[in-house]
Amino acid sequence: MADTTTLTEVVFRIRRFDPTSDAAPRWEDYRLPYTKGMTVLDGLKAVKESQSPTLSWRSSCRMGVCGSCGMFINGRPRLACNTQITELGTSLVSVAPLPNFKTVRDLVPDLTPMFDAHAALHPYIVRADQAEQERPTGEYWQSVHQLEAYLQFSYCIKCGCCMAACPTYATDPVYSGPMPLAQAYRYTADSRDGGFAARKAALAAERGPWKCHFAGECSQVCPKGVDPARAIQLMKRALVLDYLRLWKQPCPAKLATVPAGIKRREGIPEAPAPTIEKMVT
Amino acid sequence: MRDQRLWTWHVGAGAVILVLLGLHMTVMHLDAFVRVFNATAEEPIAWSNVFARAQSTFFLVSYVLLLGAALFHGFYGLRTIVFELNPGDGLKKAVNGALVAAGLALFLFGTWAAWASFEFARVNG
Amino acid sequence: MIESKGRPNRLGIVGWLGGGRWGLERYLYTLHRVTGLGLLLYFVLHIVVTSSRAVGADLEARKAWWEWAMGNVSGGMFVAGEYLVFAAFAFHALNGIRLGLVELGIGIGRPIEPVYPYRTSVHEQRPLAIAVMVLAAIVALAGGYGFLH
Numbered sequence: 001m002a003d004t005t006t007l008t009e010v011v012f013r014i015r016r017f018d019p020t021s022d023a024a025p026r027w028e029d030y031r032l033p034y035t036k037g038m039t040v041l042d043g044l045k046a047v048k049e050s051q052s053p054t055l056s057w058r059s060s061c062r063m064g065v066c067g068s069c070g071m072f073i074n075g076r077p078r079l080a081c082n083t084q085i086t087e088l089g090t091s092l093v094s095v096a097p098l099p100n101f102k103t104v105r106d107l108v109p110d111l112t113p114m115f116d117a118h119a120a121l122h123p124y125i126v127r128a129d130q131a132e133q134e135r136p137t138g139e140y141w142q143s144v145h146q147l148e149a150y151l152q153f154s155y156c157i158k159c160g161c162c163m164a165a166c167p168t169y170a171t172d173p174v175y176s177g178p179m180p181l182a183q184a185y186r187y188t189a190d191s192r193d194g195g196f197a198a199r200k201a202a203l204a205a206e207r208g209p210w211k212c213h214f215a216g217e218c219s220q221v222c223p224k225g226v227d228p229a230r231a232i233q234l235m236k237r238a239l240v241l242d243y244l245r246l247w248k249q250p251c252p253a254k255l256a257t258v259p260a261g262i263k264r265r266e267g268i269p270e271a272p273a274p275t276i277e278k279m280v281t
Numbered sequence: 282m283r284d285q286r287l288w289t290w291h292v293g294a295g296a297v298i299l300v301l302l303g304l305h306m307t308v309m310h311l312d313a314f315v316r317v318f319n320a321t322a323e324e325p326i327a328w329s330n331v332f333a334r335a336q337s338t339f340f341l342v343s344y345v346l347l348l349g350a351a352l353f354h355g356f357y358g359l360r361t362i363v364f365e366l367n368p369g370d371g372l373k374k375a376v377n378g379a380l381v382a383a384g385l386a387l388f389l390f391g392t393w394a395a396w397a398s399f400e401f402a403r404v405n406g
Numbered sequence: 407m408i409e410s411k412g413r414p415n416r417l418g419i420v421g422w423l424g425g426g427r428w429g430l431e432r433y434l435y436t437l438h439r440v441t442g443l444g445l446l447l448y449f450v451l452h453i454v455v456t457s458s459r460a461v462g463a464d465l466e467a468r469k470a471w472w473e474w475a476m477g478n479v480s481g482g483m484f485v486a487g488e489y490l491v492f493a494a495f496a497f498h499a500l501n502g503i504r505l506g507l508v509e510l511g512i513g514i515g516r517p518i519e520p521v522y523p524y525r526t527s528v529h530e531q532r533p534l535a536i537a538v539m540v541l542a543a544i545v546a547l548a549g550g551y552g553f554l555h
Binding site: 222231237 | 431
Binding site for chain 2: 070072171172173174203204205206208210211236239240242243244
């Protein structure tokens with residue numbers, strides 16, 4: 001970590017690119033006074049306010065939960081809002097748009113291929129009981145252990161840092177990438193889901209996890225600890241076991257209904273009358 | 282569907298190669314520590330030892346298995362590397378065809394060599 | 407499919423070499439590719455060279471063919487190259503064991519609720535990766551001893 005007592009100034013080296021006027025991207029340096037607790041996002045805002053009003057990037061929540069501000073900062077994909085300048089260990093902060101995505105302008109990547117790959121793998125609960133999906137009447141049974149099987153992978157904020165770090169995605173745009181594959185596993189491992197057959201059509205073929213060779217960079221850079229590498233290896237395991245006919249898809253979780261003939265326990269008071277009118281759907 | 286099958290066989294072939302190539306490397310290069318399947322006192326690649334191994338059914342079977350497994354494993358790996366460079370559809374088909382043809386040709390050639398030397402060694406040994 | 411816009415920004419093959427992020431497993435991945443290609447190239451030549459044991463009308467002729475072929479590949483450069491092949495095999499086989507286990511979900515730990523600092527599957531399998539490299543070095547050295555004598 002850089003010494004905060006002596007750091008007074010930082011230099012932001014930002015890769016600029018305006019498609020309306022530039023033939024190619026160029027690097028530009030901006031000097032900024034350092035203030036304690038300054039993040040890379042704070043620095044970008046200071047540059048825009050005081051030196052270059054045309055600087056463009058995506059950001060929203062500024063607290064590491066929306067996934068908008070993924071950028072290539074000092075050689076590593078990170079969230080700009082989550083990256084303290086002092087953790088970079090240098091006063092030179094180099095900021096470039098996320099690699100492996102086309103650059104729309106300045107620090108704005110075009111993430112549509114990632115979202116297309118994500119959508120192609122049915123990232124939602126797929127069940128046979130469509131009526132219940134449209135108009136839910138109750139909850140599904142799911143134990144704590146069943147929740148643990150996929151909870152980690154549900155923390156994904158779709159920031160794209162894992163895609164930027166993946167060596168396979170660096171050369172091969174057909175590969176689905178860590179985020180879509182991890183999300184495909186998140187739903188496969190969810191006991192409420194019955195959609196393995198639906199996803200298998202894509203996963204067993206070219207869009208599947210077969211081009212992952214466990215370089216592990218996706219998990220190293222994930223800002224939320226989602227560990228997409230783990231999800232992808234577990235997805236491979238499920239698909240191989242399925243090919244060897246050793247894997248049975250578990251029955252999707254049943255609807256939690258109150259059993260008939262249950263008596264109320266003594267001493268428990270009734271609920272008070274509702275004070276809000278029931279919505280008519 | 283193909284990739285799911287091909288990858289599973291790739292890993293399976295790797296396991297087969299681990300055993301058989303491990304044995305082959307031990308016979309050929311680790312003779313200073315463990316001397317196996319080297320009947321005479323000469324070097325592992327001396328004709329006397331090669332001829333002695335050629336008479337063995339075990340070696341015929343394991344060489345052919347190793348040949349098949351290693352060709353599949355290696356060519357699938359090469360295919361993976363080439364396909365990750367994102368060639369066009371036509372080139373993908375051409376690469377698939379070329380690798381299958383080359384793999385089959387080398388397998389048939391290697392099997393012929395193993396069988397021919399086995400047969401000859403059995404008669405003349 | 408929504409149309410993708412903007413200037414291309416892929417890392418390309420440089421991305422296989424690390425692109426600025428120096429994780430151990432990424433180096434192992436790159437080395438696994440390089441050794442695999444080297445082994446494949448050697449293997450194809452090896453099939454052709456060793457087929458010389460099957461050529462010849464009688465025992466003396468076969469021995470002569472074999473010894474001619476071996477004589478052609480016994481020079482200093484060939485021996486050095488063969489040692490590299492052995493070392494490549496040592497690495498590729500042992501790293502292959504690690505990959506075979508890890509890619510089938512063994513040794514990477516169960517999904518857990520992520521609590522910072524995150525302990526990922528990469529950390530879980532790190533002892534296996536170290537063990538594999540040490541074993542590969544031992545096997546490569548053992549083979550080197552054989553080559554020198």
